[in-house]
Amino acid sequence: MRSRRDDYSESTRAALVKSAVRLFTERGYAGTSLDEIAKRARVTKGALYHHFSGKQAVFEAAFDEVESDVKGRLEKILSGPEPPWDRALNGLREFIGSCLDPAYQRLALQEAPVVMGWARWREAEDRYSFGLIKQALQDLIDAGEVLAVPVEVTSRLLFGALCSAATEIAHSTDQRKVGDEIEDVVVRLLNQVRRPAADA
Amino acid sequence: MRSRRDDYSESTRAALVKSAVRLFTERGYAGTSLDEIAKRARVTKGALYHHFSGKQAVFEAAFDEVESDVKGRLEKILSGPEPPWDRALNGLREFIGSCLDPAYQRLALQEAPVVMGWARWREAEDRYSFGLIKQALQDLIDAGEVLAVPVEVTSRLLFGALCSAATEIAHSTDQRKVGDEIEDVVVRLLNQVRRPAADA
DNA sequence: CCCACCGCCATACCGGTGGTATGTTCGTGC
DNA sequence: GCACGAACATACCACCGGTATGGCGGTGGG
Numbered sequence: 001m002r003s004r005r006d007d008y009s010e011s012t013r014a015a016l017v018k019s020a021v022r023l024f025t026e027r028g029y030a031g032t033s034l035d036e037i038a039k040r041a042r043v044t045k046g047a048l049y050h051h052f053s054g055k056q057a058v059f060e061a062a063f064d065e066v067e068s069d070v071k072g073r074l075e076k077i078l079s080g081p082e083p084p085w086d087r088a089l090n091g092l093r094e095f096i097g098s099c100l101d102p103a104y105q106r107l108a109l110q111e112a113p114v115v116m117g118w119a120r121w122r123e124a125e126d127r128y129s130f131g132l133i134k135q136a137l138q139d140l141i142d143a144g145e146v147l148a149v150p151v152e153v154t155s156r157l158l159f160g161a162l163c164s165a166a167t168e169i170a171h172s173t174d175q176r177k178v179g180d181e182i183e184d185v186v187v188r189l190l191n192q193v194r195r196p197a198a199d200a
Numbered sequence: 201m202r203s204r205r206d207d208y209s210e211s212t213r214a215a216l217v218k219s220a221v222r223l224f225t226e227r228g229y230a231g232t233s234l235d236e237i238a239k240r241a242r243v244t245k246g247a248l249y250h251h252f253s254g255k256q257a258v259f260e261a262a263f264d265e266v267e268s269d270v271k272g273r274l275e276k277i278l279s280g281p282e283p284p285w286d287r288a289l290n291g292l293r294e295f296i297g298s299c300l301d302p303a304y305q306r307l308a309l310q311e312a313p314v315v316m317g318w319a320r321w322r323e324a325e326d327r328y329s330f331g332l333i334k335q336a337l338q339d340l341i342d343a344g345e346v347l348a349v350p351v352e353v354t355s356r357l358l359f360g361a362l363c364s365a366a367t368e369i370a371h372s373t374d375q376r377k378v379g380d381e382i383e384d385v386v387v388r389l390l391n392q393v394r395r396p397a398a399d400a
Numbered sequence: 401c402c403c404a405c406c407g408c409c410a411t412a413c414c415g416g417t418g419g420t421a422t423g424t425t426c427g428t429g430c
Numbered sequence: 431g432c433a434c435g436a437a438c439a440t441a442c443c444a445c446c447g448g449t450a451t452g453g454c455g456g457t458g459g460g
Contacts, residue, residue, distance in 0.1 A: 185350065188349075
């Protein structure tokens with residue numbers, strides 16, 4: 001049976017992750033010390049090293065935390081009852097919205113490739129947002145909604161474009177305007193590759 | 201008149217920058233110490249701190265070095281005698297090729313936003329490759345080659361897509377194949393936004 | 401009910417690194 | 431040829447990631 005100590009342990013671990021997400025978001029990976037992370041979780045570095053193997057492991061836990069959130073929201077939309085094209089468009093908006101979250105932006109998109117190494121980051125992304133985008137594109141092709149394209153590279157292009165654009169939105173003073181412009185351009189491009197036969 | 205000491209000074213500074221580019225490319229910003237950079241340039245940390253204000257300044261010098269190379273090659277192509285559309289396509293290929301250089305990829309595209317901070321990186325990029333891409337797109341619009349689109353966000357989308365794609369190429373085993381696929385998809389997309397009237 | 405055990409966490413300490421302060425050499429201009 | 435200062439070298443400090451060790455308390459067997 002689940003003991004009382006297990007509750008305590010999981011609680012402190014969660015507190016450490018939460019603290020890490022916040023500090024990494026605010027000051028970046030290099031700018032935050034393990035002592036700060038531990039302090040904000042009201043423990044010491046000893047506790048931190050009991051739950052994690054090192055600073056990188058703490059970062060990856062924070063990374064998983066943030067990515068899981070976004071993945072959850074995206075999955076809900078992409079598996080909805082609407083027609084494939086609409087689901088894809090809604091998912092697009094949701095993803096752009098997620099990129100505006102400072103935590104997701106800095107942790108998952110900016111620092112993760114540097115901290116975890118590109119290969120490991122790419123591997124992880126396959127299980128998270130990028131994987132979902134790729135799946136959505138594949139579904140569109142299977143449903144005959146868009147022309148056949150190399151899925152891997154095309155979704156990579158789309159992913160990179162969206163991340164870059166979302167960062168631009170997040171830092172602009174008039175987020176609404178820039179966001180609309182980007183959505184407009186992307187949708188226009190997507191409509192170009194849409195199968196004429198499948199037109200509404 | 202230019203003294204002998206000025207020659208010496210510039211020489212060691214150049215050696216430091218060259219050393220920094222190499223080590224930052226191989227081991228990343230966090231993974232290389234100033235002592236290593238100095239040692240490879242056959243000086244000590246004291247010399248390094250005489251020429252640069254700190255580690256960040258060394259990185260930015262290395263960043264400028266790498267970016268200047270790419271910018272030089274791109275400018276040559278984009279200001280050539282060919283018609284605008286061909287210049288743009290050639291520039292595109294050249295940029296993708298540049299992204300395959302490990303130094304440009306890791307320093308300028310991956311680590312720079314993290315090390316310099318996104319705002320400062322963006323500012324710098326406006327004067328380098330991104331600025332050229334934006335200019336090239338503007339030229340295409342001015343020449344009536346492509347439909348009018350919001351230049352800022354569109355070039356941002358394009359830039360992000362290309363960087364992401366190029367990284368994918370660089371890490372793939374069959375670079376030729378992936379590279380061709382990407383170029384194919386991008387060109388196909390570009391042809392979609394091309395003004396019908398300007399068709400060859 | 402008690403006690404031995406061990407997971408959970410705290411404390412103390414080390415090596416390395418970015419940064420600073422100070423010393424030393426040597427080319428340069430008067 | 432001499433004083434001056436730029437161009438470096440050396441010595442040192444503070445901080446941080448990581449490790450080793452100590453101790454407290456919940457847990458389970460008798």
